[in-house]
Amino acid sequence: MELSELYRLMLVARRIDEEAIALQRQGALPGYAPMKGQEAAQVGSAAALDLTRDFAFPNYRDLGAAVAMGVDLVGYLATHLGVWHGGLYDPRASRLAPFNAVVGGPVPHAVGWAMGAKLDDTGGAAITWFGDGASSQGDVHESMNFAGVYRLPVVFFCQNNGWAISVPTERQVAGGSVAARAAGYGIEGRQVDGNDVMAVHEATREALDRARNGGGPTVIEAMTYRIGPHSTSDDPGRYRTLEEEQAWAEKDPIARAARELPAETVAEAEEHAARVVREVRDGLLALEQRPGEELFSFVYREPTKALLDQQRAWKESLDA
Amino acid sequence: MELSELYRLMLVARRIDEEAIALQRQGALPGYAPMKGQEAAQVGSAAALDLTRDFAFPNYRDLGAAVAMGVDLVGYLATHLGVWHGGLYDPRASRLAPFNAVVGGPVPHAVGWAMGAKLDDTGGAAITWFGDGASSQGDVHESMNFAGVYRLPVVFFCQNNGWAISVPTERQVAGGSVAARAAGYGIEGRQVDGNDVMAVHEATREALDRARNGGGPTVIEAMTYRIGPHSTSDDPGRYRTLEEEQAWAEKDPIARAARELPAETVAEAEEHAARVVREVRDGLLALEQRPGEELFSFVYREPTKALLDQQRAWKESLDA
Amino acid sequence: MPEYSLQQALNLALQHACEDDDRVLLFGEDVGRLGGVFRVTDGLQAKFGEERVFDTPLAESAIMGMAVGLAMAGWRPVPEIQFDGFSYPAIDQIVNQVARLHYRSRGTMPMPITLRLPSFGGIRAPEHHGESLEALFAHVPGLKVVSPSSPSEGYRLLRQAIADPDPVIFMEPKSRYWHKESFEPTDATDPVGTSRVVRQGKHATLVAWGAMVSRCLQVAELAAEDGVELEVLDLRWLKPIDTDGLAASVSRARRAVVVHEAPLTAGLGAEVATLITERCFGELKAPVQRVTGFDVPYPSGDLEDEYLPSIDRILTGVQTTLEYRRG
Amino acid sequence: MPEYSLQQALNLALQHACEDDDRVLLFGEDVGRLGGVFRVTDGLQAKFGEERVFDTPLAESAIMGMAVGLAMAGWRPVPEIQFDGFSYPAIDQIVNQVARLHYRSRGTMPMPITLRLPSFGGIRAPEHHGESLEALFAHVPGLKVVSPSSPSEGYRLLRQAIADPDPVIFMEPKSRYWHKESFEPTDATDPVGTSRVVRQGKHATLVAWGAMVSRCLQVAELAAEDGVELEVLDLRWLKPIDTDGLAASVSRARRAVVVHEAPLTAGLGAEVATLITERCFGELKAPVQRVTGFDVPYPSGDLEDEYLPSIDRILTGVQTTLEYRRG
C-alpha cells in the first residue's frame, strides 16, 4: 500500500479518536481509551492483512486497526458508548474479532485460529495486537510457545507504547524488549519504529508472507507512544513528565508521514477524514440503546428454560 | 562440596527412589514419581544452598534435593504414602517448601520469597526446581519477568529430563532450550550437563553467589533424563523407545561419578545408603495414618464455627 | 449386548464423534501418543491422525484459549484438561472468553467446545486430583455443565455435549472409569438439562451426580432393607438444572437429601436445595438435607474416606429428614 | 467527626495498617506511583517508600504467587487486583496455593494475605469490570471473604482483614467508593464472621452485602411508607457466614429476601437461603426469595440497570414473600 493511502487511514483514525474524546467530554460516551500516537503501528500493520483469508484479534485500543480494515466504525465505537461489550460490528464479516478487554486474553485465540487455518490449508494468517503491559501475562508466553511448537501462521504484534497505565516499559518488560523474547521460542522477532508507517507495514507484510509460506510465527514489536491518557479517566500527570510527552509528540507518526506527501494529498485526506468523522458522529448519536430483552439474548444458541423464566419475570417487573 | 560427598547423597537418593518403587509394588505406597537419572541435577544444585539463609521450592519429583538438604525423608515420602499432601517434614526448619503438585505453581513463590529476603537484606537466595514441561506454564514466564524487573536473588532451576509425561522436549519447548529464554528477560541463562554433578554444583553455586551479590536471577537448565516412568502408573513403552532409554542409561550420573572415585569410597557410600534406606523404610512402614480429626485442622489458624460444627457432626457419625 | 467401562464408553463416544463430524478435534496434555493418562483417548490418534488428535504443551490456559480460536475458525474442539484441579489455570479463558464469546459477538461466534475434565475424588490421588468444580462452573452464564454417572450415560452425554452448539464442561467421575455396564451405544438422548430417576421410592429423594449416584443407590438398597424407599435422582445436568424433575420427584416424596463431594459452603447442593424449596415449600416435610464434603481442602488419600460422603453419613442425612419435626 | 468517602476510609486503613505493622506490603498494578486506578493507595508510596508500596508488572497470577512467597518470608502482603474480572487469571494461585499453604504445611506457613479486589457493578464500566465473585471465593476452604457496605465498615473491616492471620478476599464495592460518611476511625471491630442489622423491622428480613445494602435500605424506606417494616441485614462476612445472625433475624421476621448482584444460579444467595431454611424451617412462612443478577454475562452500561437488582425488583421480591400462601 502507498504512503498516501496509509496516511488517509491514519488521519481518519486520529480524527475519530479526537471525536471520541470530545464525545466523552460532552457526556455522550461513558469512557474511551485514546490511541493517539499509535496510528502508524495500527494502520501500518492492519493494512497488510489480506481480508479474504486473514483474521485479526484486537484488544481495547485498536481503533486504527478497525479503520484500516474497513470495520463499521459506529459498530466499533458502540463498545465505548456502553451499547454492547464486544461492539456492534460483525466480527466474521469484518475479520476482526470482537473488542476484548482482557489484557493478553485474545492472544491464544489468534494461535487457535491460526491452527484452524493451517488445518484447513486456507493460506490465512492471524494477527493479534497487544501492549507492552500485556507481554507480562502468562497467556502471551503460552501462546508464543504453542505457536512455536506447531509453527503456526500467526503474527504477535506488540504495540510498545511506553506505558501500561502508569507503569513504564522498563518496570514492565524485563530485558527491555518484547521482540527479543522471540528468540527464546525459536521464532522470528523484530523491533520496528512504530511511528514509521511504511516500516511497520513492510515488517508486517513480511511476517504475514512468512506465516503463509510455512515459516512460522513472528513477534513484531512496534516502538511507539501513547500520547494521550490511558483512558478518559486517567491523569498521566501523576506518573510522567510533560517533557517526555513533548518529545514524543514531536515524533508524531501523522506529521511525519505528512512531511513526505504533497500538500494536496494531505489536504484531501483532511477533508476525507472530516467526512468520515461526521458520518461516524451522526451514526453514534443516532445509535439507540439495545432493547432490554437483549440482556437475555446470545447467552446460549437457544435460551435455556431458566433463562426464559428469568426473562419473563424481568418483563413482568417492568410492566408492574 | 567434594565429589565423594555428592556421590554419597546421589546414591542415597537412588536407593531410596528404588525402595519407594518397591514399596509401591508391594502396595504400601499408592503411587510414586521416580527420579532415577536426575540425581546429579537435584543433588548437585541442592547441595549448593546455604541452609542458614537460602530457601528452596520443589515440585513433586525432587527427592534428590530433599536428600541433599538433609530433609527428614520419612516426612518427605509421607506425601506418596497418602498421609499428608505437603509431606510431614517441617518446611521452615528444613528450608524446603512443602511438596507441590501444581506444575509451575511454586515458581512465583520463589520470586516472592526472594523479594522478602531482599527487603530484609538477609543475603538469602531462593531456588526453585521445575521441569521442561513446566516451562510452558504462564506462571513460569510471569515469574522470570518479575524476577528480572526487580532483579531478585532467585535461581530458576529447570530439570530438562527430556519428557513431560509422554511429550518430548521438542514438542514442548519451542526453540528447544529453557535457558535460552533467560536472555529475553535480560537475565543470566546457562545450560549444563545435568548428569555431571560437579558441573551442576558449580553452576548453581555461581548463580547463588551472583544472586546474593545483587547480580539478579539466573535460569539454569540441566539437561538430564528421566530413566524411569513418569509415575508408577505410567507406561513409557507407549511413547518412547527402549533404545533411547538405553542410550541415557549409559549416561547414568551415578555410574559416571563412581568412575572418578576410589572403589572404597563407592563401597562405603553403598553401605551408608543401605543404612539410610533401612531407616527410611522402617520409618515409613511405622508411619501411622493421621487421626481423622486432622481433616479439620490447619484450614485456618483458628477453626471457624462452621468447621467446628462439621467436625462435631463428623464425630457423631463415627460414633453412631 | 456389549459391555463397556466408563473409560471405554467415553473412548467410543469420542471415536464416533470424530467419525460423524470431521470438524471435531481432540487435544490436551498426553491425549495423543499416550492416549490420555486415563486412556480415554486411547487409539484415537492412530485412527484419526496427528492433526485431529494431538498433544499440547503443558499449559491449560493456552489449551482453552486455543480452543476458542479453533471454534472461531469453524472447528469443534474437544480439549481435555488432565485433572480437575488443573482447570484453575484455565479459568480466565473459560469464564472470560469461552463462556462469553457467543454473547460478546452477538451470536456470530458460537463456541461449540466440550471440555473433558476428569473430576471428583475417590482414587487416593495426589493433591489437586480430587476436586469438584461444578459449583464454580454452574455459576458462569454461558456454560453448560454435565456429569455422567454410568458408562451408558457417559456415551450418550458425551455425544450430546460434543454435538451441542454451546460450551459444555464434561465432568468425568474418575473413580468410575473402570466400572462396567452392558448397553448398546446409540445416540438416542434425552434433552439437555433433564435429570433421570434411577430408582423410584416414596419416602425421600436422594439427589446426586457423578460418582455419588452409585453410592446413593447403595444407600437406597440398604434403606430398603429397613422398609425405607428412597428415590434416587441422577441430576446429571448441573447447568441447566432440571428444576421440574427435582420438583416432580420431591413433591411425591416430600423430603430430599442432596449429596455431593464438593465442600458444603456455596456448593451446588445449596442451589439444588434452594430450587427444591422454592418449588415445593408447601409440600416439604423437612428442610432439604445436605450431605457433602467438608469445608476443608480435599485431603490426602488416608483421610479421603473421612471426607467423602459415606454410606453412613448419607443414611444419617436420610434419617434426619425422616425424623424431622417442626420445632 | 471527620467525614470520609469509602475510598478515603480504605486509604486511611491502609495507612494505619502500614504504620502499625512494618511487615505490611502494598502492591499491584498501578498502586504505587499512580495510587491505584481508584486512588485507594493514593499517597502511600510517598509515605512508606517504594519498597513497601510498589507497582508490579501486569500479571495477576504472579501478583498472588509473589504474595505467597512474601508471606512465607514473614511479610504481610496486601496485594490489589485492579478489577474483579481480572482475578480469574490468578484463581489458580488463590485456590491451589494461597488458600492451601497453611493446611498443606500443617500450620507452619500462615498466609496472612489480604487481597483487595474492587468488585461488583454499577459504574457503567467496560466488560470484566463489574463482576461479583463471592460465590466462587466462599466455596474455597481456607479463604475468608468480606465486603464492606459503608466507609466506616470499610475502615474497620480492612484493618481487621489485614490483621487476620488467614487469607482474606476483601471485596470493595466500587460503586460506593465516593459515598461519604462521618465516623471516628478506631480499630474497635466485631468478631470475624459476624453480620450486622442496619435497620430493624419485623415483616421480613432483607439480606445483602456490598453495594446492595444501601439499595435495600432505600427499599426499606419505601416499604415503611406502606407500613411494611423490613429488617436489613448486612451480611458483610461472606465466609465464614453468620448463620446465627441470619437465624436470629429471620426467626423474628419469618420471611426473608436475599439480594445480590451476581447471577442467580449457584450464587451465594442459594447458600444464604439454604442456611436460613435449615435453621428456620419451622418458622418460615414463605420460601426465601432471591433477587439477584440474571444468569447472563454482566452487560454493557446501557443494560446495567436492567441487570442489577433494582428497587422495583426487590420490592417485588418482598411482596412475593409477604403474599406467599402455601399451595
Ligand SMILES: Cc1ncc(C[n+]2csc(CCOP(=O)(O)OP(=O)(O)O)c2C)c(N)n1
Ligand atoms: C488481565 C487484565 N488485567 C488488568 C487489566 C486492567 N488494565 C487495562 S489496560 C491496562 C494496561 C495495559 O497496558 P498495555 O498492555 O501496555 O496496553 P496499553 O494500554 O498501553 O495499550 C490494565 C492494567 C485488564 N484489562 N486485564
Ligand SMILES: Cc1ncc(C[n+]2csc(CCOP(=O)(O)OP(=O)(O)O)c2C)c(N)n1
Ligand atoms: C498445572 C498442572 N497441569 C498438569 C499437571 C499433570 N502433570 C503432572 S506432571 C506432568 C508433566 C510434567 O512434566 P515436567 O514439567 O517436564 O516435569 P517432570 O514430570 O518431567 O519431572 C503433568 C502434565 C499438573 N500436575 N499440574
Ligand SMILES: [Mg+2]
Ligand atoms: Mg502499553
Ligand SMILES: [Mg+2]
Ligand atoms: Mg520433564
